Amino acid sequence: MESSLWSRRNSRTSGCRAVEKDLSFRFGPLKESDLWSALRLQARAQWNQTEQDWRRVMELDPGGSFAAFDGGNVVGTTTTAAYGNDLAWIGMVIVGEEYRRRGIATRLMRSALDRLCGAGVSTIKLDATPDGRSLYESLGFIPESLIERWECGSVAIVE
Ligand SMILES: CC(C)(COP(=O)(O)OP(=O)(O)OC[C@H]1O[C@@H](n2cnc3c(N)ncnc32)[C@H](O)[C@@H]1OP(=O)(O)O)[C@@H](O)C(=O)NCCC(=O)NCCS
Numbered sequence: 021m022e023s024s025l026w027s028r029r030n031s032r033t034s035g036c037r038a039v040e041k042d043l044s045f046r047f048g049p050l051k052e053s054d055l056w057s058a059l060r061l062q063a064r065a066q067w068n069q070t071e072q073d074w075r076r077v078m079e080l081d082p083g084g085s086f087a088a089f090d091g092g093n094v095v096g097t098t099t100t101a102a103y104g105n106d107l108a109w110i111g112m113v114i115v116g117e118e119y120r121r122r123g124i125a126t127r128l129m130r131s132a133l134d135r136l137c138g139a140g141v142s143t144i145k146l147d148a149t150p151d152g153r154s155l156y157e158s159l160g161f162i163p164e165s166l167i168e169r170w171e172c173g174s175v176a177i178v179e
Pocket of ligand 1: 125148150
């Protein structure tokens, strides 16, 4: 799948807040105890991140991961990782197929942006699938470049 790098520069005038729709889902932090449900959501979306990937990003920015819940199930996710005040990365933007086009990703992205803008981060980046482009555009992100994914079939270890 083609994926591309997008970024958003924050300033006092670009603003982080916007009017939120009234949604019937519960929104809150993504906690370790929700991880199994987030992994199930991710598997359904056929993403290849591992449990370790999720744990790493959650440890990098404790309190920076957000979820939408339908009952006890995670139906949407977003994570943030800030590298000082200059740069942050948003990831794991996934909404369950049957829950899409109801504003869930927009709401989760706004939670992430509020957190990062509140922390004074100047530039936020993410890599976008074709599905995510209009969402990111509507939130002020602009495309930078295509992302190339390289794979190596086997590695020769020379001692
Ligand atoms: C990309 C993705 C996260 C979007 O999630 P979402 O919850 O459907 O996003 P939103 O509902 O906030 O916005 C998506 C669209 O629904 C529209 N929408 C929002 N609320 C709506 C509502 N109540 N009724 C109808 N449409 C609505 C939005 O205006 C937007 O329209 P647009 O695409 O024409 O601009 C989701 O499609 C997904 O998980 N895709 C697979 C994983 C993926 O590729 N993630 C992106 C990684 S970069």
